[in-house]
Amino acid sequence: MSAPLRIGIAGLGTVGAGVLRILSTHPDLIAARSGRPIEVVAVSARDRAKDRGVPLDAYAWEDDPVALAKRPDLDVLVEVMGGHEGAPKDALEAAIATGKDVVTANKALLAHHGQALALEAEQSGRLIRFEAAVAGGIPVIKALTEGLAGNEMTRVMGVMNGTCNYILTRMEETGQGYNALFEECARLGYLEADPNLDVGGIDAAHKLSLLSSIAFGTQVDFDHVEIEGITAVTIEDVRRAGDMGYRIKLLGVAQMTGRGLEQRMQPCLVPATSALGQLQGGTNMVVLEGDAVGQIVLRGPGAGAGPTASAVLSDLVDIARGNRLPTFGQPASTLRQARPAKAAVPAPYYLRLHLLDKPGALAKVARVLGDAGISIDRMRQYGHEDATAPVLIVTHKTTRAALDEAMGGFEETGVMVDRPVAIRIEAV
C-alpha cells in the first residue's frame, strides 16, 4: 500500500466535522478503496474550543486557513468554509500555488471565480474537485463529467436548493403562505446566513452554472443565469397549479440552443406526477439529458453533514487513487466562452388572471393572446363570490417575447383586477 494521502481541512462546520467523522469511522474501508490511507494532518477553523462532536487532538491546528493551505506536509486542501471572497479564495489559491490539490464544497467561489481558479490549477498541474458543491450527496458532478462523458449533453435541470423545495412542499401541504414558512425555516436553521442565497435562488443558480460548464464545455457563466427566487410564489398559485395537475418547483434549467446557452433558475410548473413533481421537502433532484443516453434522473439528500461529507470523500478517494481530472471535465484553457441566450427555448405557460366580472372580459383576454400568437391549451374559470373571476389558462408552447407582449396587452384591457401571473411550464 502506498503512502498516505495527507489532507488539511479548512472549516470545521457541518461538512468539515462530517469529513472527520467518516475518516475516523472507516479508515480501513477508505484505505482499501483508495489503495492508501487518507490521513488528516491539520485543520483550521475559527474557534478551536467549540464542541463539534469529534476530537481534534490528533490534528495540527492552524488559526489561519491560508497558513493551513501553505503547510508543506499536506497533499490536499479540503476547503469547506464557504463564502466566495477573502479567506476561502486565498486559501484555495495558496494551496494550488504550493503544489496541493484542492477539494471544495464552495459553489459560490467556483460560480464567481471557477474559470480563473481552474486555469491556475491547470497551470500548476493541480486539481480542483467539487462534488460536494452541487446537490449534496448526489454524485452528480461525477455522473456528468465521467459517467456521461460520451454524450453531447442537451439539457441539465435540477431542484438543487432543499430549503426552497421544503418551503414549496410545505405551502402545498399546509396551505400556509410563503412568509409563514420562511419563518419556520429560520426557526429550524434551514437558511443560509444570508437567506437570499436560498430563497432568492442564488445558491441554486451557483450550482446550475457549474453543471452548465461541464455539460456544454463552456466557461462558468454565473452572471448570465437568469435568476428568480421563490419569494413571489403565492399560496394561490400553488393551489391553482395543483388544480391543473402541476406543482411549482424552483427549477434550474441549462440548455444549449442555436442562439447560445440558456441558463434559468426560476419557479416552474412541472407535472405533479413527474419525478420532479413528486420531489418532497429537502431532497434534491438532477436530470441529465444527453444525445446517446436519453434522460438520467438522480435523487438524493441535498445537504447535511453525512451526504456532503460523502461527496467530499468521493473526491478525496479519487485523488488518492490517482484519478486526475480537469476541474470542469476538460482543460480550462479549452472551455469556450458561452454566448448567453436569454429566453431562447419556447415553453407553455400557466397564466392566472383575476378579471372584473363583466361581459366581454374573457373575450378581451382571449383576443390579447390571439394577437400575440399564443394559443390556449386549457382554460378554467372559477366560481367566485365577489366581483372578480379567477381564470386559469395553460397555453400551448410560446416564446417569451410573445408572452411578454400578451402580459403587456392584458394591462391595457381594463378588465384586470390585479397583475396577471405567468409561470413557465417545463417539459420534464
Added chain:
Amino acid sequence: MSAPLRIGIAGLGTVGAGVLRILSTHPDLIAARSGRPIEVVAVSARDRAKDRGVPLDAYAWEDDPVALAKRPDLDVLVEVMGGHEGAPKDALEAAIATGKDVVTANKALLAHHGQALALEAEQSGRLIRFEAAVAGGIPVIKALTEGLAGNEMTRVMGVMNGTCNYILTRMEETGQGYNALFEECARLGYLEADPNLDVGGIDAAHKLSLLSSIAFGTQVDFDHVEIEGITAVTIEDVRRAGDMGYRIKLLGVAQMTGRGLEQRMQPCLVPATSALGQLQGGTNMVVLEGDAVGQIVLRGPGAGAGPTASAVLSDLVDIARGNRLPTFGQPASTLRQARPAKAAVPAPYYLRLHLLDKPGALAKVARVLGDAGISIDRMRQYGHEDATAPVLIVTHKTTRAALDEAMGGFEETGVMVDRPVAIRIEAV
C-alpha cells in the same frame, strides 16, 4: 494532446454499433474530454456484410474475436458480444494476457467468472471495466465505486431488467395476464435469445451480484443470489396489490447483515407512490444506501444502443484519461468471500388466500398466523359470487421462517381453496 487510445470492438450488435456511432459522431468532443482521441482500429463480428447502419470500411476486420483481442495495435478491447462461456471469455483473457485493458457489457461473464478475471487483470496490471453491464445508461457502477466510496454501503436495490418491468407495468395497465404479455415482448423483440434470462430473473440477478461485490467488498457470488422470476406473477395479484396501495416489481436487493450477505432477486411489493413503484415500462432504477449519504436513487434507460454505448464510452474515456480503478473498486485479492445469508432480513408480507366460505375459516387462518408469531397489519375480505372468499392480508414484519411455518399451517386448515400466495413487501 497525447497519442490516441486504440480500441478494438468484439461484437457489432446493438451495443457495438452504438459505440461506433458515438465515436464517429463526436470525435472532437470525446477527444476534448479524454485528453486524447479514441480511435477504433479493428472490429470483429459474425457477419461482415450485415447492414448495421454504420460504415466499417475504416476499421480492420477480424473474423475471430480472440484474434482481435491479440492484435498488437490495440490498447483496449471492447467486448460486447454477450454470453458467458467460449469466445467472449477467451477474447477477454487473450486481451488481458496481451497487455490490454478491457471494457465489457457482459454481466453474465462477470457474474460467473468476475473474481477470476479480476485477479488475472490485476496480476497483469490491466483493467476490466463494466459500466454497461448494469442498468444500461445509468452510471451506477461509477456512482457506487467512486461517487459513494466514502460510505459503508448498507443496501443496494434495483429494478434492472426492463423487459420484466415492461411486462409487470403492462399487466397493470391492460389487465392482461403474464402469458399474453410474454408473447407481446417476443413479438417486439424485447426478449433475450434465452427468455428465461429475462423473465426468470437471471439477467437481473447477474447485475445484482456485481453491485453486491462493489458495495460490500466481497467476491462476486452469483451462485448465492436467491432468484425467482416473474413467471408466476398473476394478474389477480397485480390487481389486489394495487388495491392495497402497492405495485409488484422484480426487485433485486443486496444487504449485508449480521448473518452474512443476503442477495435476492424476486417479485416484491413496493408502495405504489414510491419512486420504485412509479417506475414504468423498460426504465431501470437503482437505489444505493450508505451510512453517510443516506439514500441515492438513480433512474434511466436500462437498454438500447444509445444508453448502453454511453456507458461503454464512460469506461473508455476513463481509460483514456488514465483513471485506473480495480474491477470491483478495490484489489480483487482483497475482496472477502461473502458468507451467504438466506432470508436474513425480516419483512412484512402480502398474503392472498382463497378460503372456503364457511364459518370459522378466517379464524383458522388467524390462528395459524398467531401460532407462527405473525401479526396482522391490515386485512381485507372481498365480496364474492361463488363459494370462496378471497382474503388479502398485509402482515407486520416477520421472518421468512415464521412465514414458511404459516404457509405450511394454512395447508392444514382444510379451508384453502387453492395455494396461498405470499409476496414480500420491501421497505423502499
